[in-house]
Structures are given as C-alpha cells and as structure tokens.
Amino acid sequence: MDTQRTPTADQIRTAWDGLASGFDEFVTPETASIAQETLRILDLQPGMRLVDVAAGTGALSFPAARTGAHVVATDISPVMIDLLNDRARAEGLANVEGRAMDGTALDLEADTFDVAVSVNGVSLFPDLPTSLAEMVRVTKPGGRVVLVSFGPPPAVEFIGFVMGAMKAEVPGFTPLPVDPPPLPFQVADPDVMRSRLTEAGLSEVSVHRSTCHMSFDSAERLLTTFMFSNPIGARFVAELTAEQKSAVEQRLAGMLKDRAGEQGRSGDQSGSDNRGAELHCAVNIGVGIVS
Numbered sequence: 001m002d003t004q005r006t007p008t009a010d011q012i013r014t015a016w017d018g019l020a021s022g023f024d025e026f027v028t029p030e031t032a033s034i035a036q037e038t039l040r041i042l043d044l045q046p047g048m049r050l051v052d053v054a055a056g057t058g059a060l061s062f063p064a065a066r067t068g069a070h071v072v073a074t075d076i077s078p079v080m081i082d083l084l085n086d087r088a089r090a091e092g093l094a095n096v097e098g099r100a101m102d103g104t105a106l107d108l109e110a111d112t113f114d115v116a117v118s119v120n121g122v123s124l125f126p127d128l129p130t131s132l133a134e135m136v137r138v139t140k141p142g143g144r145v146v147l148v149s150f151g152p153p154p155a156v157e158f159i160g161f162v163m164g165a166m167k168a169e170v171p172g173f174t175p176l177p178v179d180p181p182p183l184p185f186q187v188a189d190p191d192v193m194r195s196r197l198t199e200a201g202l203s204e205v206s207v208h209r210s211t212c213h214m215s216f217d218s219a220e221r222l223l224t225t226f227m228f229s230n231p232i233g234a235r236f237v238a239e240l241t242a243e244q245k246s247a248v249e250q251r252l253a254g255m256l257k258d259r260a261g262e263q264g265r266s267g268d269q270s271g272s273d274n275r276g277a278e279l280h281c282a283v284n285i286g287v288g289i290v291s
Contacts, residue, residue, distance in 0.1 A: 006126045007231075009076065009102055015231040016077035022228035024057040024083050030158075030225060031059035033212035034119060034283055038148055041208055041285055044069045048114040053103045053135055054121025058084045058096070064117075065096045072113075073098045074106065075121075104130045108138045116145045123149035124184050124230070132200040139290045145202055149187045151209070151282025158214050158279050159233075162226045165251040166236065170244050176232075184230055193286045202288025210283045217276035219252035 007015070016023075038060060044050065046068025052061045055073035057080050065071045065088075073096060075081050084098040101107045103122050116139045122131035135145045150156045153163065153176055166173050176182055187193035190207040197205045216222040223245075227237040240248065259277040 009104075012231075013076050013078075015234075016075070017079040019228050019231065019234060020057070020077055020079035020083060022224070023080070025228075026221070026225040027229050028057045028059045030214045031056075031119065032063075033214070034148065034281070035060040035063055037210050037212055037283065038117065038119060038146065038285055039063055039067065041287065042115060042117070042144070042146065044115070049112065050115040050117060051106075051108065051113045051135075051138060052121075053106070053116060053118040053131070054124070055084065055098070055119075056080055056121070058087060058098070060117060060119045061096055061098075062087070062091070062093065065093050069095070069115075071096045072108070074101050074103065074108075076100070076102050104134060106134045106138055110137050111140045113139050114143045115139070116143070117148070118146070119148040120150060120184070121148075123147060123187050126183060128186060128196060129199065132196060136200055136202065136290055141290055143290050145197070145200070145288050145290060147187065147193060147197060147284075147286040149193060149284050149286075150185060151284055152188045153181075153185060155280070155282035157281060158216070158222060158226060158229075161252060161255055161279065162223060162233075162236075162248070165248045165255065166240075169247040169251050170240065182232060184232065187284065187286070190284050190286075193284050197286050197288040200288070201291065203291055205286065205288040208285040208287070210285060212281045212283055214279050214281055215276055216256060216279060219249040219256060222252055222256065222279075223249055 044067040048069045050064050050069045050071050052073045055061050055075050061071045061073040073084055078100040081098040081100045088096040104127050116135040125131045139145055154160045163175050194205055194207050226233045256277040
C-alpha cells in the first residue's frame with residue numbers, strides 16, 4: 001500500500017465523506033478523552049470564540065460549546081458537517097455552527113477567534129504549514145493555536161494492535177512506514193511538532209505529552225474503529241480477503257483478552273468488565289500564542 005502519495009483536495013473530501021457515518025459512530029466517541037484533555041489545558045471561559053479546524057463530527061466542538069464558548073466547526077467533508085449540525089440541533093446547542101471548508105483556505109475573517117484548535121485534523125494534511133498559517137491568521141493577537149496529534153503508532157495502541165495482528169496473519173503485509181512517517185504521524189515526535197508551531201510564527205510554544213484511553217469490547221469493534229478512523233485504515237481493511245479479515249479479528253480477540261486479563265490482575269477493573277480491554281493512546285498537544 002502506498003501511504004505516502006499526496007492526495008488532492010477532491011480525493012480527501014471524497015474519502016472523508018465516505019467515512020463520515022462510521023467515523024461519527026465509532027471514532028468520535030473514542031476521541032472524547034483526547035478532547036477532554038485538550039479542554040483541560042485550554043481552560044475555556046464562557047463567551048470565548050473557538051474555531052475547530054478539521055473538526056470531523058465534533059468530538060471537541062461539542063464539549064467546548066458546553067463550556068459556554070462560541071464554536072465554529074469546520075471540515076472539508078460536507079457530510080461530516082451535516083452530521084455535526086444535525087447533532088447541534090438535536091441537542092439544542094445554538095453556540096455550535098458547522099461550516100464545510102478546506103482547512104488550508106479557511107473562509108473566515110482574520111483576527112476573529114480567541115482559540116484555533118485541531119484534534120487529529122490538520123496534522124493529517126499534506127500541507128501542514130499552510131493549514132497552520134490559516135489557523136494563525138484567523139486567531140486574534142494574544143490568542144492560542146492548538147495542534148493535537150497522535151504520538152508514534154506503537155504508542156497508539158488501537159493502531160498498534162491492528163498492525164500487529166495484520167503482520168501476524170497477512171502474508172507479505174507491509175506495515176506503516178517509519179521514515180518518513182505517514183501523514184497522520186508527521187508531528188508524532190514532540191520536537192517536530194514544536195518546530196512546526198514555531199515555524200508558523202507562534203511564540204511561547206509548549207507541547208504537552210499525554211496518554212488517553214480507548215475501551216473495546218470486541219475485536220470487531222476495534223477493527224471497525226481502525227477502518228473508519230482514516231482513509232489509510234480504510235484501505236488496509238479493504239485490501240484484506242474475507243479469510244484474512246477473519247484471521248485478523250481472531251488474533252485481535254486474543255490480544256484484547258490478554259490485555260483485559262492483565263488489567264484485571266493489576267487491579268484495573270476497566271479491562272475486566274463489559275467494556276472489554278482498555279487500550280492506551282499517546283497524544284501530543286501543542287500550544288502557541290499568536291503575536
């Protein structure tokens with residue numbers, strides 16, 4: 001699989017449109033702990049204006065809105081934004097507005113927001129410098145730009161588990177490259193993230209390293225979450241034969257059972273109840289101030 005090919009904007013839009021429904025069902029709920037850790041660092045206050053770039057279906061937008069902030073959520077996928085706006089209406093949150101737009105060319109006025117944030121969003125973009133420049137442009141002087149990204153793939157266990165199972169069960173399987181890493185991991189190294197934020201003209205840059213958690217009650221749910229998390233994951237799963245997919249799920253079931261047993265023996269009940277096994281997820285949260 002070619003994970004290094006640079007896709008066009010139309011290809012990116014089409015890919016995410018196709019994943020949107022499954023992303024909303026399986027991935028957005030698992031991103032909740034990452035969103036909460038990001039908001040803990042941000043300490044939003046009521047009335048603040050926040051733009052969530054490449055927001056997906058609102059894993060961060062909705063908890064941010066519940067703090068009283070006014071949130072504009074943007075995403076290149078109109079289907080993602082439709083799902084986000086439907087949920088905002090259903091929950092009666094008038095302070096969340098979803099707008100479909102390309103994160104490398106935001107249709108937003110300059111110096112408008114107190115905070116610009118992206119959770120596993122612009123860190124996936126082929127042109128990260130341009131997207132960061134756009135986040136800086138729309139943020140007021142003294143405001144904050146926040147970039148959230150996964151750490152290295154082995155430390156993002158829902159990906160690491162699937163890669164390990166595929167390597168064990170699929171002859172000739174080629175895992176994710178390391179040098180250079182695929183786009184979702186281009187700022188997995190905290191030093192690289194710090195450099196990118198500094199190069200964007202931000203000051204007082206800091207990178208917080210954290211570990212969040214995801215719980216999976218079945219191998220099928222883990223593989224499905226991986227599949228809908230990113231077009232790369234979708235292609236990995238699509239290339240499996242029916243027999244290979246079954247073998248991978250069986251391997252994952254054993255891995256999850258082992259993890260649940262380990263957590264039970266250590267006294268961590270999260271791995272021994274009906275939530276299944278808890279997998280860890282390394283996260284980098286980079287924050288910089290707009291001059």
